[in-house]
Amino acid sequence: MKKLIVLIGVCVLLLFAGCGKSSGDDKTDADNWQNDEDYSDYSDGDSDSPDKDSDDSDFSENSYCRNEDPEDFYEVPDVIVTFGSYEQDDNHENGMEPIEWRVLKTDGGKVLMLAEKGLEGYYWNGRIERGNVWKNSLIRTWLNDDFYNTAFSSDE
Structure with missing residues (x-):
């Protein structure tokens, strides 16, 4: 009889342990990182950084990735500019090599570039x-x- 009372007590505790929780309440902070209201920790505070919640942002609701149209990256056909220099051939005796940058996109006075080589x-x-x-x-x-x-x- 004592075992039956303990078993019923444990079942009641387990039943009430889940009360008051909705299906999404069991997520950890790591699971909810995209839904965090304070985005100040995730940016450097630059004024030109897109705001996740602004209407003119290119951020989708479920990610921090830009929703760029892949065709936009072909606006500037094969333009490569040389800007800066960095050691790229692991031969320090011949000095640093010029960095070649591929122009991906232009927008008014702004240019999006990517180095041709992993530097x-x-x-x-x-x-x-x-x-x-x-x-x-x-x-x-x-x-x-x-x-x-x-x-x-x-x-x-």
């Missing part, structure tokens, strides 16, 4: 905690300091 391999971040946050990433620090100051002259 460097670098960690996104060396920490697990908040390891995917751009504003605190190691690669952002490296790009804005070491790479920028090495690859481009003050005139550029």
Whole structure:
């Protein structure tokens, strides 16, 4: 009889343990990262950074990726410009090589370019905690300091 009462008590506890939860309430913070209301941690606060919730944003509702039309990337046919220099052939004796940039898109006075060669391999971040946050990433620090100051002259 005692075992039956304990079994009924456990069943009642299990039944009430799920009360008050909707089907989406069991997600962790990691599961809800896209629905976070505070996006300030995920950007560097630049005024030209698109706002996820603004009407003129190219962000879709379910991702942080731009919804660019692939045809837009063929606006400028095979234009390559040389801008800056960086060590690319692993031969430091012959100096740094000019960086070739492929022009992907032009928009008024703005140009979207991609380096023809992969210039460097670098960690996104060396920490697990908040390891995917751009504003605190190691690669952002490296790009804005070491790479920028090495690859481009003050005139550029």
